Amino acid sequence: MSSTPDPSPAPAPRRSRGWAWLLLILALAAAGAWGWMQWQARSERERAKAEDAGQRLDALEGRIDSIRRDQRAQLQRLQQADATNRVLRDELLGIGQRAALLEDSVSKLADPDRHGAQALRLDETELLLSLAQQRLLIAGDLDGARRAYALAAHVLDGVDDPAYLSLRQTLQQERAGLDALGAEPRVRAMAELDAFAQTITALPAEPATTTPADAPWWRRAFASLIDVRPSDRSVAVQPADRIAAMAGLQLELSLARAAAERRDGDGFRAALQRANGWMTRLWPDSPMLQRQREQLRTIAAQPLSLTLPTLGSTLEQLRQLRSAS
Structure with missing residues (x-):
């Protein structure tokens, strides 16, 4: 038995x-949309x-800046601490040195071989001599220096070395x-x-004029009326x-x-020399004036400071x- 094909179902594959x-286009569109969204x-x-x-x-840069600031602050603190430590170290060294000096001084005073009382007496003697x-x-106080030397001699008498x-x-x-x-030179x-200033006013203003006995009669007659003076003399005459x-x-x-x-x-000497010139202006030449001027020169030649070779x-x-002992 044979069968014949049915021609009606042929368009199904095209649909x-x-x-x-x-469906493919929709899938592609969906994939594109999904890809775009992704x-x-x-x-x-x-x-x-x-x-x-x-x-x-x-934030990291801010933290780094903050760390740098902290680092700089720490560095400054370390520098300040280092300076403080140096100052403290110097002070400790100074305190140690002073302590060593004090210990040395105490040991010297306590040492029976060095005679602490004798050292104190020598210190006092040195102070008095200075x-x-x-x-x-400095002061030119001769009496005060003598008293200080006397005290130094009294203290030195107590040293039995x-x-x-x-x-x-x-x-x-x-x-x-x-x-x-004697007295202090000044x-x-x-x-x-x-004393010279008190006696200088005792000089006569003019020399005593006496008429010789063998003078001419006109001179002896008019001596009390006429006074002859040279016109070029340097002695001041006018009261002013x-x-x-x-x-x-x-x-x-x-x-x-x-x-x-x-x-x-x-x-001192220059002033007295000028005073000598004023004396020749005030009083005429006379033996008394010469003595006064010689006295003034003697005063000017005197020293004003002590000259003692054994001083000190x-x-x-x-x-x-003391340095040798």
Whole structure:
């Protein structure tokens, strides 16, 4: 038995192919949409990651800057601490040195071989001798220096060490030299100058004129009426001139006193030399004026400072003995 094919179902494959193409297009569109969405999401994630990385980078840079500031502050603190440590170390070294000096001084005083009481007496003697020398050189106080030397001799008598026997002899020689000076040169010169200023006004203004017995009769007759004087003499005659000359003399004497007070030998002699010139202006030449001028030159030649060769010899010898022991 044979069968014949049915011609009606033939268009079915074409319809199925159309639906396949449609499904394929829809799948492609869906895949494209999904891919675009994925790309957008990925872009958003990458943008978010980039922003997050930027924020983290800014935060990291801020932390780095903060760390740098802290590091600089720590470095400054370390430098300050180092300087403080150096100062403290220097102070500790100074304290240690002072402590060592104090310990050495205490050990010297406590050492029976060094005689602590003797060391104290020698210190006191050195101090008194230094004070005496300063009183002489600076203040010119001869009496105060003598008292200081006497106290130094009294203290030195308490030292029983035979090594200081020659020091006592030197001190006695220096005290003898001070006692031989008498008054202090400046005080003596000022006293003599004051005495001279008090006696200078006793000079006569004019020399005593006497008429010789063998003079002519006209001279003996008119001697009480006529006084002949040379016109070129330098003695002031007018009252105003004499007052000015006397003021100049007193001024120069005052300047001489001031120069003697400050031990200015050149100023002292210059003032007295000018005073000598005023004397020739005030009084005529006479034996009394010559004596006064000679006295003024003697006062000007006197020294105003002490000249004692043995001054300070005891102090120098004491220091040499103490440094050698």
